[in-house]
Amino acid sequence: MAPILVDASPLIYLAKLDALECFAPAGWEPLVPPAVVAETASAAVAYRFPDALTISGSLSSGVLRTVDLTAPEQEEAGRLAESIKGLGRGECEALAVAGARGSQVVIFERQGRRIARALGIAAVDPVEVLFRGTRDRALLRRRISYFADMTAMRATDVEALIARIERRMER
Amino acid sequence: MNDRVLVNLRLDRDVLEELDRASADAGLDRSELVRRLLVDGLRRSRVDHALEAYRDGLASAEAAAESAGVSLYEMLERISEAGVPYRLDDEVFEALDRLGEPGPRDVTSGIDDLRSKYRPATVSLLLVGESSPAGGTHFYRADSNLFRAVRAAYAEALGEATVPDGEAFLRFFSDRGGWLVDLVDRPVNRIPGRPRKDHVDAGIDGLHGTLVKTRPQRIVVIKSSIAGAVRQAARLAGFDDARIDVLPFPLYQWRRTFIDQLAAILRADASAEPARHRRTAEVVASYAPDTLHEAMAAVLEVRANRWASARAIANEIARLDLFRRPRDGEHPPPSQISARARKYPDLFQISDQGIRLRRTTS
Numbered sequence: 001m002a003p004i005l006v007d008a009s010p011l012i013y014l015a016k017l018d019a020l021e022c023f024a025p026a027g028w029e030p031l032v033p034p035a036v037v038a039e040t041a042s043a044a045v046a047y048r049f050p051d052a053l054t055i056s057g058s059l060s061s062g063v064l065r066t067v068d069l070t071a072p073e074q075e076e077a078g079r080l081a082e083s084i085k086g087l088g089r090g091e092c093e094a095l096a097v098a099g100a101r102g103s104q105v106v107i108f109e110r111q112g113r114r115i116a117r118a119l120g121i122a123a124v125d126p127v128e129v130l131f132r133g134t135r136d137r138a139l140l141r142r143r144i145s146y147f148a149d150m151t152a153m154r155a156t157d158v159e160a161l162i163a164r165i166e167r168r169m170e171r
Numbered sequence: 172m173n174d175r176v177l178v179n180l181r182l183d184r185d186v187l188e189e190l191d192r193a194s195a196d197a198g199l200d201r202s203e204l205v206r207r208l209l210v211d212g213l214r215r216s217r218v219d220h221a222l223e224a225y226r227d228g229l230a231s232a233e234a235a236a237e238s239a240g241v242s243l244y245e246m247l248e249r250i251s252e253a254g255v256p257y258r259l260d261d262e263v264f265e266a267l268d269r270l271g272e273p274g275p276r277d278v279t280s281g282i283d284d285l286r287s288k289y290r291p292a293t294v295s296l297l298l299v300g301e302s303s304p305a306g307g308t309h310f311y312r313a314d315s316n317l318f319r320a321v322r323a324a325y326a327e328a329l330g331e332a333t334v335p336d337g338e339a340f341l342r343f344f345s346d347r348g349g350w351l352v353d354l355v356d357r358p359v360n361r362i363p364g365r366p367r368k369d370h371v372d373a374g375i376d377g378l379h380g381t382l383v384k385t386r387p388q389r390i391v392v393i394k395s396s397i398a399g400a401v402r403q404a405a406r407l408a409g410f411d412d413a414r415i416d417v418l419p420f421p422l423y424q425w426r427r428t429f430i431d432q433l434a435a436i437l438r439a440d441a442s443a444e445p446a447r448h449r450r451t452a453e454v455v456a457s458y459a460p461d462t463l464h465e466a467m468a469a470v471l472e473v474r475a476n477r478w479a480s481a482r483a484i485a486n487e488i489a490r491l492d493l494f495r496r497p498r499d500g501e502h503p504p505p506s507q508i509s510a511r512a513r514k515y516p517d518l519f520q521i522s523d524q525g526i527r528l529r530r531t532t533s
Contacts, residue, residue: 008243009232039233039243049244086224088233088243102366110260111228117262120364125263131270151257152250161259164267 004028005098006064008039008090009108010126013150015040015051017143020058022133031067031103032059033093035077040090069093073100084115095119127161140165214240218249226255285311286352289341295348296440297387299378301371301397302355310351313338317351317393320421324433328441348388352381354397371397375404382408391436392417393429398523417522428513435516439529463503464515466493471528478525481505481512 004023011032014020023030032040041056058064069077076096080087087095091107095116098105104122106129107113116123130147134140141162148158182190194204221239224230225246230238236246282303289311300310300317308315321344326334335343354374359367382390382404390410392401398417405415416436421429470487471479479487482505488494489502496503503511512519512526520529 007233009247012244012247039236042242045242045244049242051244086230086234088231088237090233091231099365102369104366109231110258112231113260113262117363122363122366123262124266125259127259127263128266128270131267148257150251152254153257153259157259160264161267164264 001027001029003031003101003103004124005067005094005103005105006030006032006036007094007105007107007112008036008088010106010129011036011040011055011064012051013108013126013147014129015054015058016150017130017146018054019130019133019143020054020063022129023063024133025135026129026132028104028129028132030064030106031097032064033067033069033077033090033097035088035093036090037066038090039088067097069097070100073097076100086111087115095121131164137165218246221246222249222253222255225250226253282309282311285309285341286350289345290350291345291348293348294350294385294387295389296350296436297382297385297390298349298351298393299390299397299401300351300353300393302353302357302359304358304360311341313341316421316426320426320429321349321433324430325437327430327434328437350385350387352378354378354400371400375400375407378404379407382410388414389436389440390415391433392522394418394420395523415522416520417524431513431516432521435529438517463494463507463511464518467508467511467526468518468528469493471526476528478522478527480525481508484508484526 001024006023011020014022020030037059041052041059043052043056046052046056055064059066073093073096076099077089077092080092080095081089084092091112094105094107097103098116098121099119104124105116106124106126107116108126113123113125127144127147130140130143134143144158144161144165147153148161190201190204194201197204199207218239218241221230221235224238225232225235232246232250233243235250236243239246241249298310298321303309304315308318310318310321312318318340322334322336322340325340325344334340354377355370356374356377357370359370362370378401390401390405392398392415395417398415402412402415405412416432418429418432419425466488467484470484470491470493471477473487485503485505485508488508492502494503495501496507508526509521512521516529518529520527
């Protein structure tokens with residue numbers, strides 16, 4: 001399976017959708033940098049946000065794997081944080097590892113994907129993870145609808161996604 | 172204990188009266204209530220400011236959470252409550268559309284068998300491509316851009332009537348010692364940047380083995396971005412670098428260049444007169460009179476026909492004053508040298524390393 005770095009925001013949304021298991025059927029091995037683990041699986045937020053427990057459970061069970069940064073990757077993450085204002089620490093670590101190891105990265109928001117592409121890194125949207133990793137049509141529709149609600153996705157985008165689900169299933 | 176500082180604050184009377192009522196309701200003294208309201212208000216202000224930065228595309232959700240001093244979970248909730256829309260770009264929809272296309276395994280399915288079927292007993296011309304196209308077409312399926320351009324080059328070199336089309340061309344190509352291999356065994360034409368290069372580099376060992384086994388007379392690299400990897404494999408196999416040509420992929424404006432260059436290679440190889448015994452001067456003389464390419468040929472001959480950049484040739488022509496443009500009396504710039512080399516593919520070989528004479532002088 002191809003390694004893929006996963007940033008914090010997509011991880012949280014995939015956990016909310018109970019879709020962390022989507023990576024394996026999509027052919028990806030999800031790797032989570034330490035800063036992303038700290039942002040998403042912290043015990044301090046677990047009572048108010050139980051999704052943190054889902055993520056820490058997935059890390060314990062091996063569905064997700066923590067990836068340690070090498071010294072050059074840590075340096076690169078620091079350099080990204082310095083040079084690109086507006087990125088979080090987790091995003092910088094995910095991009096640094098993906099860039100160094102030639103992996104893809106699941107990153108949230110259009111701007112994040114643009115930055116990844118500018119760095120020569122193939123960026124994947126969480127929507128693509130859902131499409132690749134959800135075989136069941138009804139479940140995929142539910143997940144996309146819930147994701148769209150949570151993220152206030154534009155109606156035109158939602159319609160385009162639903163149309164693609166229908167087309168895909170017709171094939 | 173907090174280090175507190177006494178401040179004076181002027182308030183409207185009605186605000187003060189409301190504060191007094193609220194403090195009485197809460198069972199707090201007025202100062203404590205004001206302190207709590209200020210702390211809460213500042214926190215809200217930080218979150219609002221971070222939310223604005225997120226909404227304006229100046230910060231990611233994570234960076235916004237960090238600057239607001241809240242957890243990412245809380246910031247995502249605030250973003251959702253504020254109704255800031257999550258926007259998908261065209262690339263996301265394109266990626267989803269590609270999911271319905273054949274996967275890597277389907278795209279390359281049967282290609283190895285076809286490649287084996289059309290492998291000539293003796294490989295004289297080895298075309299090296301990057302990978303099968305992600306769209307599912309392939310040279311050995313007789314339906315790709317590369318297939319059509321290679322066939323067109325053969326037709327140009329040998330005559331349209333001589334060269335069959337469709338699958339018959341694949342047999343024709345094979346019978347003349349032509350074979351195509353790919354550096355990468357899966358489609359990479361939609362993979363950007365470093366991952367794509369890593370795939371290409373990983374194919375060097377495989378190509379090295381192919382070159383050792385087949386010992387082709389000539390290699391034609393299709394796409395300059397893979398020339399380095401092919402040269403590395405060729406060096407490992409002890410292959411003469413002079414017998415490597417590098418052509419652009421035959422798409423858009425590069426299709427004509429590809430066809431002209433490959434046709435010139437085929438004509439040179441098919442020439443009844445052995446190329447090594449033909450003097451450059453004779454080749455030059457076979458063209459219509461035009462002294463720029465004579466000047467270029469002279470420069471290359473003096474340099475023992477080593478690869479030279481267009482700039483180096485232009486500089487040498489200017490230094491020796493070998494040629495001036497009739498229209499303005501100026502020496503030709505490097506762009507004109509490149510254009511001339513492309514115009515006379517039978518005389519000049521072009522690759523990622525520069526320009527040289529296609530035929531070795533005696």
